[in-house]
Amino acid sequence: MATGGYVGKILYVNLTDGRIEEIPTSKYEQWGGGHGMGSAVFFDLVKDKTIDGFDPENVVTFMTSPFSGTLTPSASGRTEVQGIGVQSYPVGWFTRANFGGRFSAELKYAGWDGIAIQGKAEKPVWINIVNGEVSIEDAVGIWGLNTHEAQQKIWSIVGGDEAENGEWRGMSTGRDSGRTTQRPAVVTIGVAGENLNRNAMLLHDSGNSAGQGGFGGVLGSKNLKAVSVVGTGSVPVADPAALMDLRMELQAGFAYNVEEPVLEAPMADFPFYGIITRSPGASTVMWKGKDHPNRPQGCIGCFRACRRRWENGVANGDGCAESTYWMMGTQDENMAATHLLDQLGLNHYDAKNYSYLLALYKMGILGPGMQIDTKLPFENYKSYAFIEAYTKAIANREDIGADLAEGFARAAEKWGRYEEDTTSGILALPNWGFSEHYDPRIEVEWSYGSILGDRDINEHGLNTHVHWAPQVQAMVKQAPLVPAEQLVNLIAEATGLEPEGWDYSPDGIYADAKIAAVAWHRHYSRFWIQSMGMCDTAWPMLVNQVSEDHKGATPEYEPRLFEAVTGTVLSYEDSLELGRKIWNLDKAIWVLQGRHRDQEVHTGYVYSVPTTAPYFLPAKVDGVWDYSTCVGRTLDREKWEGVKTRFFELEGWDPATGWPTRATLEALDLSAVADELDAAGKLGA
Amino acid sequence: MVDKDNTVVPAAEATGLSRREFVTGIGGTGVGLVLGGLLVKGFMLPDEVYAIPASEGYLLVDTKKCAGCESCMLACSLVHYGRENTSLARIQITQDPFGTFPQDLQMDQCRQCPYPACVDACPTGAMHADAATGARMVDERKCIGCERCVNACPFTPSRVQWNHEDKHAQKCDLCKDTPYWNHEGGADGMQACVAICPMKAISFTKEIPAQSEQGYQVNLRDAHWGHIGFPTDDAGKIVPQPAPAPAPAAK
Numbered sequence: 001m002a003t004g005g006y007v008g009k010i011l012y013v014n015l016t017d018g019r020i021e022e023i024p025t026s027k028y029e030q031w032g033g034g035h036g037m038g039s040a041v042f043f044d045l046v047k048d049k050t051i052d053g054f055d056p057e058n059v060v061t062f063m064t065s066p067f068s069g070t071l072t073p074s075a076s077g078r079t080e081v082q083g084i085g086v087q088s089y090p091v092g093w094f095t096r097a098n099f100g101g102r103f104s105a106e107l108k109y110a111g112w113d114g115i116a117i118q119g120k121a122e123k124p125v126w127i128n129i130v131n132g133e134v135s136i137e138d139a140v141g142i143w144g145l146n147t148h149e150a151q152q153k154i155w156s157i158v159g160g161d162e163a164e165n166g167e168w169r170g171m172s173t174g175r176d177s178g179r180t181t182q183r184p185a186v187v188t189i190g191v192a193g194e195n196l197n198r199n200a201m202l203l204h205d206s207g208n209s210a211g212q213g214g215f216g217g218v219l220g221s222k223n224l225k226a227v228s229v230v231g232t233g234s235v236p237v238a239d240p241a242a243l244m245d246l247r248m249e250l251q252a253g254f255a256y257n258v259e260e261p262v263l264e265a266p267m268a269d270f271p272f273y274g275i276i277t278r279s280p281g282a283s284t285v286m287w288k289g290k291d292h293p294n295r296p297q298g299c300i301g302c303f304r305a306c307r308r309r310w311e312n313g314v315a316n317g318d319g320c321a322e323s324t325y326w327m328m329g330t331q332d333e334n335m336a337a338t339h340l341l342d343q344l345g346l347n348h349y350d351a352k353n354y355s356y357l358l359a360l361y362k363m364g365i366l367g368p369g370m371q372i373d374t375k376l377p378f379e380n381y382k383s384y385a386f387i388e389a390y391t392k393a394i395a396n397r398e399d400i401g402a403d404l405a406e407g408f409a410r411a412a413e414k415w416g417r418y419e420e421d422t423t424s425g426i427l428a429l430p431n432w433g434f435s436e437h438y439d440p441r442i443e444v445e446w447s448y449g450s451i452l453g454d455r456d457i458n459e460h461g462l463n464t465h466v467h468w469a470p471q472v473q474a475m476v477k478q479a480p481l482v483p484a485e486q487l488v489n490l491i492a493e494a495t496g497l498e499p500e501g502w503d504y505s506p507d508g509i510y511a512d513a514k515i516a517a518v519a520w521h522r523h524y525s526r527f528w529i530q531s532m533g534m535c536d537t538a539w540p541m542l543v544n545q546v547s548e549d550h551k552g553a554t555p556e557y558e559p560r561l562f563e564a565v566t567g568t569v570l571s572y573e574d575s576l577e578l579g580r581k582i583w584n585l586d587k588a589i590w591v592l593q594g595r596h597r598d599q600e601v602h603t604g605y606v607y608s609v610p611t612t613a614p615y616f617l618p619a620k621v622d623g624v625w626d627y628s629t630c631v632g633r634t635l636d637r638e639k640w641e642g643v644k645t646r647f648f649e650l651e652g653w654d655p656a657t658g659w660p661t662r663a664t665l666e667a668l669d670l671s672a673v674a675d676e677l678d679a680a681g682k683l684g685a
Numbered sequence: 686m687v688d689k690d691n692t693v694v695p696a697a698e699a700t701g702l703s704r705r706e707f708v709t710g711i712g713g714t715g716v717g718l719v720l721g722g723l724l725v726k727g728f729m730l731p732d733e734v735y736a737i738p739a740s741e742g743y744l745l746v747d748t749k750k751c752a753g754c755e756s757c758m759l760a761c762s763l764v765h766y767g768r769e770n771t772s773l774a775r776i777q778i779t780q781d782p783f784g785t786f787p788q789d790l791q792m793d794q795c796r797q798c799p800y801p802a803c804v805d806a807c808p809t810g811a812m813h814a815d816a817a818t819g820a821r822m823v824d825e826r827k828c829i830g831c832e833r834c835v836n837a838c839p840f841t842p843s844r845v846q847w848n849h850e851d852k853h854a855q856k857c858d859l860c861k862d863t864p865y866w867n868h869e870g871g872a873d874g875m876q877a878c879v880a881i882c883p884m885k886a887i888s889f890t891k892e893i894p895a896q897s898e899q900g901y902q903v904n905l906r907d908a909h910w911g912h913i914g915f916p917t918d919d920a921g922k923i924v925p926q927p928a929p930a931p932a933p934a935a936k
């Protein structure tokens with residue numbers, strides 16, 4: 001039984017009948033937190049797993065972890081969101097999204113380890129959580145607002161608006177309920193979510209979005225505009241001095257030292273290089289500070305602060321791919337386009353496919369009076385006016401936005417183009433309708449993990465070292481700081497697997513060592529990233545690019561942090577087992593939803609269109625390790641089928657179907673899950 | 686800055702200058718720049734006023750360098766109470782996520798005022814200057830919970846807080862009393878917020894710093910800060926474009 005990390009209860013809100021109840025966290029503590037708890041709570045609350053994501057019975061969970069709200073570095077501020085999604089194609093799988101900021105911490109301070117929301121309100125509402133007091137409030141005056149306005153409006157209601165900035169505010173009438181200077185943490189949907197857009201995201205503060213899954217649309221279908229939380233309670237920590245020591249050690253060894261950096265970028269104001277040095281503000285890869293002075297901005301408790309807040313207040317907190325949404329204008333226009341996405345509550349990663357529409361426009365298929373009839377100003381597609389009109393059209397379901405609000409996969413299907421365009425690759429949606437993120441033909445932990453799961457996995461801990469570090473150094477014509485052979489040996493040491501697990505050669509991506517690496521990646525991520533809320537851009541820390549020995553913090557520090565916070569001992573090996581258990585529970589839910597191995601196939605271009613751009617990854621060729629450009633690569637259909645078979649065997653799943661077997665589930669103490677699969681006739685043989 | 690204290694403070698009759706007036710002037714906003722470079726002992730004041738020893742240390746903050754991660758708040762709560770609670774942090778970061786840099790964020794640390802209104806206001810002597818370090822701190826056993834100290838602090842938010850869980854006033858003690866930390870704190874030791882701030886936006890000084898209505902005049906941003914794309918000038922308006930750094934040695 002943990003002595004720290006948890007605050008004791010999970011909130012259940014039923015919007016249909018207004019029930020507000022408590023679930024003891026202890027019932028779910030065995031799952032660690034975050035995703036594990038969310039999956040288990042979902043499994044118990046949703047009796048019929050085959051329902052659609054828009055069905056009122058769908059449950060959306062917002063889960064914290066024992067690390068939330070603590071000093072655990074790059075692990076304090078993330079909230080895991082789960083439920084049946086509406087974005088993935090052709091099936092809306094049970095899925096997850098995740099956002100940073102401070103919502104998870106505030107929820108813990110309010111005394112809640114998580115929230116489970118079920119049902120559908122009769123009229124638009126928002127949920128107000130002030131410590132232990134929870135109410136369902138009328139959203140009149142908030143519904144219809146953009147994501148920024150909605151939060152500001154709620155601050156003006158709960159406290160912490162402009163007039164009260166920086167004041168200590170009481171929670172209720174008595175001083176013993178505590179005071180805070182902090183604004184309530186609000187997560188909200190925009191008009192895209194209200195319009196049941198399948199690519200609508202959730203936004204918290206500025207730039208913290210739960211992008212994938214279409215949870216904006218799911219909350220919209222529940223008539224739920226926002227959840228606000230503010231709290232003044234404490235999160236117990238089992239061994240505070242140990243946590244403080246660990247934080248200081250990790251900061252000294254693995255954070256960027258802003259006063260005495262070990263290594264600096266070869267040119268000034270070049271955030272991309274921060275992928276290697278971990279410098280603050282590194283995620284805003286396309287935006288420069290010279291035109292707009294700014295500060296670094298971090299989620300609560302983070303020691304990296306990868307984002308920025310700008311002098312013009314535009315696109316605050318946005319980073320990474322969000323900063324690449326629009327790149328054809330001035331920096332001001334590019335930032336404004338991302339800002340607009342945020343305000344409307346749209347997920348960048350689907351909306352960015354306007355490049356596909358431009359291709360159709362140039363092919364004479366899309367345009368005024370064309371087969372795909374649109375009045376959007378494609379003739380001026382390099383202008384901000386275009387991206388503004390286009391983005392608003394999706395959020396408001398206007399013009400072809402009515403089709404695109406269903407997601408690009410469904411829109412292309414409606415237009416009769418899905419098969420052709422995903423085979424040619426002009427519409428690059430390699431798995432489950434999600435846009436290509438990293439090359440699915442080469443960086444296969446990403447593509448295998450995504451198609452074997454439910455979404456684009458979006459886990460950068462490994463990707464940073466195997467792909468980005470050599471890629472960025474190639475961009476600036478530097479020799480790799482960590483040679484390929486040393487890199488794979490370091491990762492092998494950190495993971496306990498073979499160096500060949502990180503061989504991205506044409507043969508390496510089908511080898512048994514690679515399959516073991518993919519399984520490790522799923523299990524590690526399920527526990528440490530998604531259940532313990534460790535940020536995927538920081539963890540696992542497999543390699544230290546800038547230190548002398550290049551040794552990372554993984555796997556030494558994760559279990560030590562877990563013990564310092566919770567007071568319970570969890571070995572690295574046991575943590576992977578717990579990750580495997582959570583992964584099996586998720587898989588069981590997908591199987592109940594209709595998953596079969598025959599569906600786990602990427603779209604056509606992955607198998608037929610060779611890569612052309614240099615894409616650096618370690619590869620072992622003729623016994624020699626090097627970073628390969630990996631040009632001219634496709635995935636082999638037959639070999640992928642073989643990989644699946646061996647992966648299922650490794651996981652203890654039926655190779656014919658990919659379904660978990662009773663023996664596997666029972667060995668993981670998941671007998672009830674096996675029974676439910678059995679009852680549905682979907683237990684692996 | 687709002688003067689919230691309406692309590693009557695004994696005046697230094699001989700000079701006609703009340704300690705209260707002096708405190709407001711020093712700690713609050715009555716004068717623009719009151720202590721530039723001077724040590725407190727250099728002030729010529731009547732004995733009745735000059736009764737509280739100066740703190741032997743001060744926290745300096747550079748609000749333009751802060752990343753808003755609030756790690757300082759988490760560290761403060763952790764080392765003093767062994768638990769995490771931003772409401773129990775003696776340094777507060779308040780910010781507007783939609784705000785414009787640099788007005789979007791404040792770092793609210795105790796100034797260890799030369800003439801501390803909080804000490805003055807305390808009817809029991811619970812709020813006192815530590816004999817060893819001069820840090821203004823609370824003797825929790827003597828605190829009766831009247832909150833006069835909380836209200837007396839001339840700053841917003843008050844740098845003295847009511848600890849609603851343990852039922853006593855609290856304020857920054859420069860980490861003198863940190864039972865949950867394996868390091869020696871205090872004016873001659875380490876301070877948790879300084880040790881933890883990943884941006885090094887908080888530093889510690891033994892000399893009383895210059896201050897204005899906006900707080901201390903501190904710029905902790907150097908050329909390395911400019912190199913990664915952040916402004917280094919006092920006003921936070923200019924991002925320098927220095928010469929390229931040397932390329933790392935190839936291996």
